[in-house]
Structure formats: C-alpha cells, structure tokens
Amino acid sequence: MQQHAHVLLNDAPDAALYQRFAPALFAYFLKQTVSREDAEDLLLEVFLAALEQGKLATLEEEKQRAWLWAVARNKAADHFRRRGRSTRVDLSLVAEFADMEGMEPEQMLVRQEELAHLADTIRQLPTPQQHVVQLRFGHGLSHSEIAMVLHKREGTTRMLLSRALKALRSSYQRNER
Amino acid sequence: MSEANAPLPPEDTQTGHPLAQPAEEAQMLSDLERLYQPLVARNARSLEHVWVRLEQHKQQRRGGTRASRLPLAYPGLQTKEQSMQPFLSRFSQGGAWRRAMGTLVAVVVLTLLVGSMVAVFTLARGKTAIGPSITGTGPTATSAILPTPTERKPAHGLGTTVYTSPASYDDFYAFAWSPDSKRIAASTQSQVQIWDATTGKHPLTYTPKGGGGSVLALAWSPDGTKLAVGAVSSDGLEIINPATGKVIRTLNPTTALQTAGMGPEVSTVPLSGGSGVSAAAWSPDGKFIAAAFFGSAYGNKVVIWNIQTGALVTSFTKHTGEISSLAWSADGSYVASTSYDQTVQVWDAHNGKVIFSHSADQGGALAWSPTGTHLVFATDISAFQVWDVATNTQITSYQTQANASIAWSPDGKAIAVASNTDVILWDAATGTHIFTYTETGDYVRSLAWSPDGNYIVSGGNNEAGGNLAKVWNAAPLP
Numbered sequence: 001m002q003q004h005a006h007v008l009l010n011d012a013p014d015a016a017l018y019q020r021f022a023p024a025l026f027a028y029f030l031k032q033t034v035s036r037e038d039a040e041d042l043l044l045e046v047f048l049a050a051l052e053q054g055k056l057a058t059l060e061e062e063k064q065r066a067w068l069w070a071v072a073r074n075k076a077a078d079h080f081r082r083r084g085r086s087t088r089v090d091l092s093l094v095a096e097f098a099d100m101e102g103m104e105p106e107q108m109l110v111r112q113e114e115l116a117h118l119a120d121t122i123r124q125l126p127t128p129q130q131h132v133v134q135l136r137f138g139h140g141l142s143h144s145e146i147a148m149v150l151h152k153r154e155g156t157t158r159m160l161l162s163r164a165l166k167a168l169r170s171s172y173q174r175n176e177r
Numbered sequence: 178m179s180e181a182n183a184p185l186p187p188e189d190t191q192t193g194h195p196l197a198q199p200a201e202e203a204q205m206l207s208d209l210e211r212l213y214q215p216l217v218a219r220n221a222r223s224l225e226h227v228w229v230r231l232e233q234h235k236q237q238r239r240g241g242t243r244a245s246r247l248p249l250a251y252p253g254l255q256t257k258e259q260s261m262q263p264f265l266s267r268f269s270q271g272g273a274w275r276r277a278m279g280t281l282v283a284v285v286v287l288t289l290l291v292g293s294m295v296a297v298f299t300l301a302r303g304k305t306a307i308g309p310s311i312t313g314t315g316p317t318a319t320s321a322i323l324p325t326p327t328e329r330k331p332a333h334g335l336g337t338t339v340y341t342s343p344a345s346y347d348d349f350y351a352f353a354w355s356p357d358s359k360r361i362a363a364s365t366q367s368q369v370q371i372w373d374a375t376t377g378k379h380p381l382t383y384t385p386k387g388g389g390g391s392v393l394a395l396a397w398s399p400d401g402t403k404l405a406v407g408a409v410s411s412d413g414l415e416i417i418n419p420a421t422g423k424v425i426r427t428l429n430p431t432t433a434l435q436t437a438g439m440g441p442e443v444s445t446v447p448l449s450g451g452s453g454v455s456a457a458a459w460s461p462d463g464k465f466i467a468a469a470f471f472g473s474a475y476g477n478k479v480v481i482w483n484i485q486t487g488a489l490v491t492s493f494t495k496h497t498g499e500i501s502s503l504a505w506s507a508d509g510s511y512v513a514s515t516s517y518d519q520t521v522q523v524w525d526a527h528n529g530k531v532i533f534s535h536s537a538d539q540g541g542a543l544a545w546s547p548t549g550t551h552l553v554f555a556t557d558i559s560a561f562q563v564w565d566v567a568t569n570t571q572i573t574s575y576q577t578q579a580n581a582s583i584a585w586s587p588d589g590k591a592i593a594v595a596s597n598t599d600v601i602l603w604d605a606a607t608g609t610h611i612f613t614y615t616e617t618g619d620y621v622r623s624l625a626w627s628p629d630g631n632y633i634v635s636g637g638n639n640e641a642g643g644n645l646a647k648v649w650n651a652a653p654l655p
Contacts, residue, residue, distance in 0.1 A: 018231070022224050034597075034620040035638050036223060036348075037581075041540075043227045048234060093212050118208050137209045138216035165205075172205050 013057035017064060018047060024145035025072050027135055031089050031149060032076045042075050049075075069148060091130045093119045121171040122164075129164035132157055222390070226409065230499075233473060237497070335650055336614050339375045339632070342646035346370055349636030349646050352625035353395040353404065355419065361625075361634050362404055362419060363646055364392030369406055371419055374632065375648055383422040385415055394457040394468065403484070405466055407454025414454050414468040416484070426487065430470050430480040456503040458512070460526065465490060467512050467526070469500035479503060479514055481526060493529045495522060501540040501581060507549030511566070515543050521554045523566050533566045542583040544592070546605070553583060553592055553605075561594065563605065573608040577601055582623045586651070587630040593651070595621035600635050602651070619644055626651060 025046060029039035049071050050056045056064055103111070122130060128150075135146045143161070147154040346365040353362045354374070362371045369383040369392055383406065385392060390409025397404050397419065404419040413429030452472020459466055467481045477500055479493040498517030505512055506523075511532065515521040517540045523533035533552075537543075541555035546563075551572060555561040561583065563573040580595035591611055592603045598620055602611040619637035622644075626633050636646035 015228075018228060022227070023220070026220065026224055026227070035622065036219075037622075037638065040223050040227050040230075043224075044230050044234075047227070047231050051231075051235065115208055115211060118205070119212055122212070133209070134213065134216070138213040139220055140217070168205060168209075169202070172201060 014047070014051065017050065017057055020061075021065065021068050022047070023139055024141050024149055025068065027139040027141060027145075028072060028149045029076065031131075033079060038079065042072070042079055045075050046072050065148075089127075089131055089134075091123075091127070091134060093122060117171070118168065121168055125164050125167060129160050129167070132160040133164050133168075136161060226390075229472065233471075236473065335612055335652070336616075337650045338616050338647050339650060340377055340648035342370075342372075342377065342636070344645070346646065347644050348391070348638040349623050349644055350391055350393050350638060351395040351623050352634045352636065352646070353397040354625055354627045354634070355397050356399055356401045356628055358627040358629040358631065360419070361646075361648070362395050362397060363634070363636065364395055364406075364408075367391055367408065369395065369404070369417075371404075371422075374627065374634070381419075381422050383417055386412070386424060386427070390453055393453070393455045396457040396459050396466070398459050398466075398484075399461060399463040403463075405457040405459065405468065407457050407468055409453035414457060414466070416466070428466070428468065428480075428482050428487065430468075430475055430478065430489075430492065455500055456514075458503045458505045460505050460509045461507055462509055465509075465526070467503055467505065469503050469514065471499040477516065477518075479512065481512070491527060491529045493522075493524055495524075495529075495531065496520070499540070502542045504543055504545050506545050506566075507547060511549075513543050513545060513552055513554075513566075515541050515554055521552070523552065533564070533569060535564065540581060542581050542595075544583045544585045546585050547587055547589045551605075553585060555583070563592075573605070575603055575608055577603075580621055582621065582635075584624055584626040584633070586626055587628055591651075593624055593626060593633055595624050595635065597621075598637075600624055600633065614649060616647060616649070617645075 022043060026039060026043050029042045030036065033039045033042065046068060050068065053067070056067060059067070122133060125133070131150070132146055135141045135149060141149065143154050143158050146157045146161070150157060342363070346363065348364075348366045350364045352364075354360070355362075359374055360371055361374045362369055364370075367385070367390060369385070371381040371383070373379050385406055385408045392406060392408045394407030394414070395404065402418065402420075403425060404417050406415045406417055408415075413427045415427050416425045417423060418425055452470070452474040454468050455471050456469040457466065464484060465481050466484050467479055469477075469479045471477050476494065477496045477498060479496075479500060481490040481492070482488065483490055493512070493514070496514065496516040496518050498519070500514050500516045502515045503512060504514075505526070510526060511523050512526050513521065513523045513533075515537050519537055519539050521533075521535050521537040521541075521543055522531055524531045535554070536556065538555035538557050538561075541561075543552060543554035545552055550565060550567060551563050552566050553561060553563045556574075559578050560574060560576050562571055562575075564571050575592075575594070577594060578596045580597065582595040584593045585591075585605065586593070590605055592605045594601050594603065598615070598617055600614040600617060600621055602613075603609070604611055614633070614635070617635055617637060621635050622638040624633055624635035631650065631652045632648050633651040634646055634648045637644040
C-alpha cells in the first residue's frame with residue numbers, strides 16, 4: 001500500500017499528506033457539523049493551514065497527525081461558535097441491492113431480503129456501535145483513526161466494533177437457519 | 178507503513194474472534210460493504226472536491242500560471258475514476274460496487290467528451306442543435322407538459338405545510354419555481370427532480386449529462402420553456418426543456434470564449450472533474466442567461482450569454498473565490514454576485530462594470546427586491562443587510578444566523594432567510610420579525626418563493642440525511 005502511494009504521489013508531499021489524513025478528518029467534521037458542505041469547508045481550512053505552515057510534509061507522521069488534529073479540533077470549535085453543533089450523526093442505511101448481474105429473480109429477492117435484514121440488525125445496535133461500523137465500512141478508517149474521530153481510546157473503539165460484528169454475525173447465523 | 182491506508186484485514190475486524198465459518202463471514206463483510214457503498218462513494222466525492230479546491234488555492238497563490246489551465250484531478254491522474262482511487266483504495270479491492278463505479282465513470286468520461294464535442298459543434302453553428310422535442314416523450318414527460326390544475330389559494334394560514342417531498346429525494350442544493358408557480362424543480366444530490374408544486378404529481382427526473390457532481394444551480398426561464406441546470410463536474414451550463422427533460426443546448430465558457438474570439442486562453446483540453454457551475458440566473462426578459470463557473474478549467478467567473486444565438490455577451494472575472502449566488506435586477510441592467518471571496522458585487526450586465534461593492538459573508542446569499550433597487554445579502558455569519566444600490570446606503574439590518582439562502586417576496590413586503598434549521602420571514606421595510614417556519618426539521622440549505630407569492634419551498638442538505646423539501650403557505654402576509 002505504501003508502495004502504491006509512492007508511485008502515485010512521488011513528487012507531491014501534500015497530496016500524500018492529504019491522502020493519509022483527510023478521510024479521518026473528514027469523518028470527524030461530518031460528525032460535528034450539520035451539513036456535508038460545512039465538513040468539506042472545514043477540511044479545506046485545515047489543509048490550507050497546513051499549506052501556510054509549510055514544513056508539515058517534512059515532519060514525522062506522528063507529528064503531522066498531532067498537528068493536523070489539533071488544528072482540526074480548533075477549526076471545529078470555531079465553527080460551533082458560528083453555526084452551532086450538530087446533535088446527531090447520520091446513521092441511515094439504504095438496503096438497495098444494485099449489483100445483481102447474472103442472478104435469477106428468486107435469488108435476487110433472497111439477497112435483497114438478506115441485505116435488508118442486515119440493515120435492520122445494524123439499526124438495532126446501540127448508537128456508538130452503529131457509528132463505529134459506519135466509520136469502518138463507510139469511511140474505511142482504521143482502528144486508530146476511528147479512535148481519533150470519536151475522541152476515545154483505541155481499545156474502546158476496537159471493543160465497540162468487535163461487539164457490533166459479533167451481534168451482526170449471530171443475527172446472520174439465525175437468519176441462515 | 179501508514180495504517181490509515183491499509184485495508185483492514187479480516188482478522189483485524191474480528192479482534193480475537195476466530196473465523197468459524199469463513200464463507201458466512203465473507204458474505205457478511207461483503208454485505209456490509211454493499212450497504213455502505215453509497216456513503217463510500219459520497220465520501221470519495223467530497224474528498225476529491227476538497228482536494229480540487231485546495232489545488233485551486235495553491236494555483237491562485239502561485240499567480241495563475243499556465244499549468245492552471247490543465248484539468249485538475251488527483252495528482253498525476255486524469256480520469257475521475259483514478260482521481261477517486263486514493264480514497265477508494267482503502268476498501269477491499271475488486272468489490273462488485275467498485276466494478277459498477279468503474280463502469281459508471283467510464284460512461285461519465287465518455288459523456289463528457291461527447292458532450293463537449295456537441296457543445297463546440299452547437300456553438301460553432303450558432304444555433305440550437307436540438308430544439309425542444311415532443312417526440313419520444315414518456316408518460317411522465319407528456320403529462321408534465323400539462324400540469325394538473327392545482328388549487329392556488331392557500332386554504333390555511335401562514336406556515337401551513339402543504340407538501341412534503343418523498344424520502345427518496347435528498348440533499349436540496351437549489352430550487353426553482355416555474356413562472357406560473359405550478360411546478361418546482363429541485364436539485365437532489367446529482368439529479369434534478371421536477372414535480373407539481375403542491376401535490377408532487379407528474380414527477381420528472383433529469384440527470385445532468387456532465388455527470389456525477391451536485392447540482393448547485395437551477396433557474397427557470399421567465400417564459401417557462403427552459404430550465405438552466407448547473408452542476409459540479411459538468412461540462413457547462415445545461416439548458417433543458419423542463420417538460421421533457423431533453424437538453425436544448427449546453428453552454429461552455431471555454432468554447433464560448435473561443436467562439437467569440439475573446440481572450441487568448443483557449444483550452445483544448447477536455448474538462449475534467451472539479452469544475453462546474455455554482456449559480457445561474459435568467460435576465461428578466463429571458464433573453465440572457467448568467468452562469469457562475471468555478472474550477473481550474475474556468476476560474477471563478479460569471480458568463481452571460483444570449484440564449485438565442487449562443488453568443489457571449491460579457492464575462493465578469495473580478496471575484497477571486499467561488500461564486501455562491503447570482504441575481505439579476507428587475508430591469509435587467511445589473512447582476513449581483515457574491516462569493517467565497519467575501520464580497521458582494523453589483524455590475525453592469527452589458528459590460529461587467531462594477532457599480533456597487535461591499536464586504537459579505539463567505540459564500541453567502543443575496544436577493545434583489547422586486548423593484549430592483551434594493552439588495553439584501555448576508556454581511557457575516559449572524560447578520561444581513563438591505564442596501565439601496567444606486568445611492569449606496571444601508572436601509573435595514575437584521576441580526577440572525579444566515580445560511581446560504583435568502584429570498585424576497587414577490588410583493589416586496591417580506592424577506593425569507595434560511596437560518597439554521599428554520600426559515601424566518603422578516604418585514605423588508607421595518608426589519609421586524611413576521612414568522613418563523615420550524616417544520617424543516619433540518620439545516621435549511623435552499624429556499625425559493627413562488628412567483629405568485631403564495632408558497633415557499635425549502636429544503637436542507639444535512640449530512641444526517643433524510644432531508645425533505647417542504648412547500649408551505651407564505652401568504653397572506655399580515
């Protein structure tokens with residue numbers, strides 16, 4: 001993966017920085033703001049600040065992470081003063097099964113039901129678990145990134161994801177029978 | 178090794194639980210991937226959009242070199258698919274949805290190419306290539322030509338909700354009323370939905386040809402026969418027939434400049450993602466259309482065309498940030514524009530000469546009074562002001578949080594402001610509060626007053642999703 005990034009971003013240090021940190025920062029802003037536009041604006045502000053700072057790309061990854069997250073939390077705080085904080089996170093799911101090429105109608109129906117069932121099961125999970133599942137599968141974040149977004153310890157978010165998947169798994173097994 | 182960029186291996190998501198039934202487990206993980214696919218795609222688009230804006234800032238700082246004319250995608254890459262790759266690569270490779278995405282992108286790229294060729298061809302011929310067509314109209318389109326007569330007199334009091342959009346529409350960036358107040362056009366994510374205003378009947382869906390990006394601009398022509406549609410990642414402003422959903426013509430500022438022989442900056446590079454149209458407005462007589470463009474392919478500019486000939490009248494390039502709102506004065510003389518550069522500018526529609534300028538909220542909203550003498554705009558995050566443009570004097574000021582949308586009632590008496598999760602009606606003359614509509618349920622992104630003054634349509638683009646458009650009585654005002 002690292003190699004892949006090198007090929008892509010050989011002479012673009014700020015692109016590498018963006019690629020590495022933007023997804024988690026964006027997930028964080030989405031959680032904090034009322035609109036996707038606001039989250040995009042805040043993300044832009046953080047990386048503009050990084051450009052101003054100038055030398056960020058040359059620092060070690062840990063220092064980059066610490067710097068970017070500190071700026072992000074400040075930007076979010078500024079934003080709340082102006083626009084107000086979002087009170088809920090979008091955890092909605094649409095169980096639409098679009099990719100059904102080569103399937104028999106009965107098979108399609110069964111798959112659709114299975115997917116709807118999974119969505120239902122997710123909706124019944126406690127909110128923190130739903131959130132972790134979303135950050136993992138909807139944002140592609142790692143455990144440490146999820147921990148940054150939720151401002152929790154990594155052990156906590158690992159446990160949340162583990163519990164969520166366990167619940168989903170058992171529901172799957174019941175569903176199969 | 179950056180953990181962030183690595184797909185989480187199966188045993189990682191297990192966190193200690195053995196893979197008892199690998200097939201079942203794989204099925205569950207793949208189903209989870211499917212369920213979250215729409216969110217993944219939206220997030221990748223957002224990340225790309227921010228990246229493109231970041232690049233624009235960098236290029237502006239460098240002083241707009243020749244390089245800024247190049248299509249601006251993710252570093253070293255050209256196509257949308259590749260540019261989104263860095264953000265999609267976090268997910269397991271070869272998923273079915275990724276294949277679907279690839280196909281979609283291929284279609285989009287092809288459409289872009291073909292679309293821009295058509296636009297060049299159309300403009301070169303100097304006339305409309307595809308007229309409003311009555312052939313091939315489907316059931317919805319046919320019925321849409323003759324909207325069901327609806328009861329126009331509000332049966333209930335101010336603020337009564339008469340229509341709520343279905344949950345399948347979401348994210349309302351813009352609204353436009355037909356001039357007879359019978360139909361509403363709304364941008365819902367990357368599509369345009371048109372319906373009978375108070376009943377939702379005779380729905381018509383239009384998907385912009387330039388593909389994929391949010392539809393930020395909608396404007397219905399004064400004679401009702403055309404709808405201007407502008408999107409992110411579009412290849413120009415699309416003029417469609419709102420009754421059939423057929424494209425009448427596509428107006429592209431790059432080719433227009435070329436055609437009109439204006440400026441040396443002729444781009445032969447196909448336009449890629451990250452550019453688009455952010456606002457559009459018709460002249461009151463319907464003869465001209467103004468559109469605000471952004472992105473590396475265009476720069477931040479407003480372009481005015483003669484809609485009949487496709488000839489470029491003027492282009493306004495004084496904004497240094499993306500233009501968020503555009504409005505034409507009632508007499509057709511002036512265009513007002515506001516931008517992320519934190520200014521509002523009023524300029525002559527014929528030659529682009531600025532006659533009024535003021536600091537403004539970043540990316541704010543504005544509206545003209547129906548008489549065309551007064552302009553209301555957000556001055557900062559918590560206030561907006563009414564100015565007499567000709568005399569350069571401030572008339573009124575309102576302290577309220579201003580979202581990105583504002584409308585002046587057709588009778589001139591009231592101003593509607595989207596404010597956080599409410600729409601607030603203010604007395605335009607005195608600045609006193611008239612009414613607060615609270616049933617939006619979410620952050621209000623856009624609103625529009627019906628030309629007959631009876632209704633307001635408002636809707637949000639809250640990330641929490643489930644945004645609804647509401648049509649509610651906005652008359653009679655006290």
